Amino acid sequence: MLSRTVQDYIRVRRAAGFKFEAQAGLLRSFAAYADARGEHYVRASTAVEWAGLAAQVPQRARRLWAVTRFARHARADDPRHEVPPPAFGGARGPRRTPYILSQDEIARLLQAARCYGKNPLQGATYSTLFGLLACTGLRISEAIRLRHSDITPDGLLIRNTKFRKSRLVALHDSTRTALERYLSQRQALAPLDDHVFVSLRGTPLIREPVTRVFHDLVKRIGLPQGAGLPRISPHSLRHTFAVRALLACPDGRERIARHMVALSTYLGHVDAAATYWYLQATPELLRDIASCSEHYVESAS
Known part of the structure; x- marks a missing residue:
């Protein structure tokens, strides 16, 4: 059969x-x-x-x-199996244009998160979580799975991720300080679970409620939404991190190549093509690419 x-x-x-x-x-x-x-x-x-x-x-x-x-x-084992034709086109359609948040928008989002809910733990949890996503580029699933033991002197240990690989994510001193401040507050209010980010009941956060809170905050601070506009989600913080990292890329072909490999590894991409896609994400990057292309053509002629 x-x-x-x-x-x-x-x-x-x-x-x-x-x-x-x-x-x-x-x-x-x-x-x-x-x-x-x-x-x-x-x-x-x-x-x-x-x-x-x-x-x-x-x-x-x-x-x-x-x-x-x-x-x-x-x-390969039995030629009686037939390979179907692509009757419905490719399995993947074009990727949606990501929403890249400005520094001011991130600051307003985190400020609104601090004031979220009636219990101070809610505001501390969501502001720290979304702040961590913004400054590390983690996937939301990776962040909500973090445990105390994953915060190491060398950075965050991201275990068994999307592609069953683990990686180490470096932490800026200011990020580490924010995490330690949150952990101190969270331990006093919800000391039962080993997860870093917890609900008011002390249980690990679940992706769907976190996403609902994020969308609520987006509405509160008035970020643009609607038909024809890029959809804003928690993953937008990861997109934003990747694009800002590319904008900081040094000049020079070899340095750019090393920068792309490092960023791809840092983000946990199994294929560098997933990182190169971000080059299409903002007018600034496209303008830089066009400028470099024009310079190359002019110097070759």
Whole structure:
């Protein structure tokens, strides 16, 4: 049965270090669909039909892409498996334009966070959390998983991240001081949990409520929102950190290359292309690229 082949593929992917959760669910669904038809091998027509059951085109593309990758793997052992065509286009659409916060906007956001809620722990928690995201570029999932033992003399130890890798993130003295101040206040009000950032009940923060608080703060300080505008989210703080780091990049091809590699490693990107994408994020960076290109052309002519 196709379900057995899918399970073998899932085990291989996970043994290679991938979490493979969403894709595994899609492939199990496809295998059940094919098994119900009595099909023991991937059929392109069946894969397209199954993927087409999704409501939106991007979802259909992602579903079909999951089957396509599986079919390529399975076909290496048995040519009776068919590789589906890209009937719904690429699995990934164009990346949305990020919102890059100014220094003033970050300052106003953190000030509003300090005043958030009726309990002083809420304001201290959210202002410290969002401040940490702004000055380190951490993913929100990485920040809310931090434990006391992850704050080391050398920096923050980010364990088992998005790609199951750990890294060390350096801390500025002012950031370390802010963390220590928060920990002192948090220990007095919620001493039970080992996590750095906790709720009023002393339990670890959850991503969804944190995101709701962030959006509430964005509305309070009047940041631009609406149709056609970049969406502002906690991840915008990471985008902002990356862009500011690129704006500080020194001149010179070799120095730029080293800077990009260092930034990619610091952010925990598994592929440097994810870091280079930020070059498109602001007019300032695009203007600098255009200026360097013009200088190169003029010097070569």
